[in-house]
Amino acid sequence: MSSEEDTSQTSSSSSSSLPPPASHFIGRKEDIVKAGRVTKLVNGCRDVLVLYHQGQLYAMDMHCYHSGGALKNGDIEQEFNGLLCIVCPWHKYKITLEGGEGLYQAVDDPLAKPLRTHWRSKGVKQRIHKVTEVNGDVFVTLNESGEAIESDVYQTEKYRTSFLKAKTKNEVRK
Ligand code: FES
Numbered sequence: 792m793s794s795e796e797d798t799s800q801t802s803s804s805s806s807s808s809l810p811p812p813a814s815h816f817i818g819r820k821e822d823i824v825k826a827g828r829v830t831k832l833v834n835g836c837r838d839v840l841v842l843y844h845q846g847q848l849y850a851m852d853m854h855c856y857h858s859g860g861a862l863k864n865g866d867i868e869q870e871f872n873g874l875l876c877i878v879c880p881w882h883k884y885k886i887t888l889e890g891g892e893g894l895y896q897a898v899d900d901p902l903a904k905p906l907r908t909h910w911r912s913k914g915v916k917q918r919i920h921k922v923t924e925v926n927g928d929v930f931v932t933l934n935e936s937g938e939a940i941e942s943d944v945y946q947t948e949k950y951r952t953s954f955l956k957a958k959t960k961n962e963v964r965k
Contacts, residue, residue, distance in 0.1 A: 823848065838852065862880075889919070893917070
C-alpha cells in the first residue's frame, strides 16, 4: 500500500457510549496519557503497543517488523511527508504511526556530491490497529485483514514463548 492509499486505522473518539463491537479494553485514557505507552496482550493473541503522542492515540503491533525490536522504547520523529514515525531502538528503522509503513532513505544520484537523499515508503510493514475512546476508556479493535504484514511474524505463540524465555534469562543475569 502506498502512502497515498487509505491507511486509516488511527485513533478516534466516539460520541456513542458503547465501544465498537469486537473491540478490547486497554485502559483509562488518563492512565495511558500519563504512561505515554502501554503494551497489552489483546484477545489472548496479539501483543499491541498503544501510545499517546501530541494529543493522539495510536496502536500497532508491539514488536518491530524487522527483527522483533521493542517499539515501546522508540523515539517519535517527523520524517516522511510530515508524517510521524516511531524509530525502532534496535536498528533505527522508521515506521509511520498512522499507516505502519516502513521507510528507507533513497539516493537521487549515487555519483552526485554531496549525496542527496530523501525518505521513501517500503509499503506497510507494521500492523496498525484501530483505537477508540469512549467516555475516557480506550479500546483497540484488532486489524484482522487477511493480507500478510511483516510484523505478523512476531505474533505467534512460538515467538512469544521464545521471547519470554530470552527476557527471563536476561533478567536473571542482571
Ligand atoms: S528490530 Fe526494529 S529495526 Fe531491527
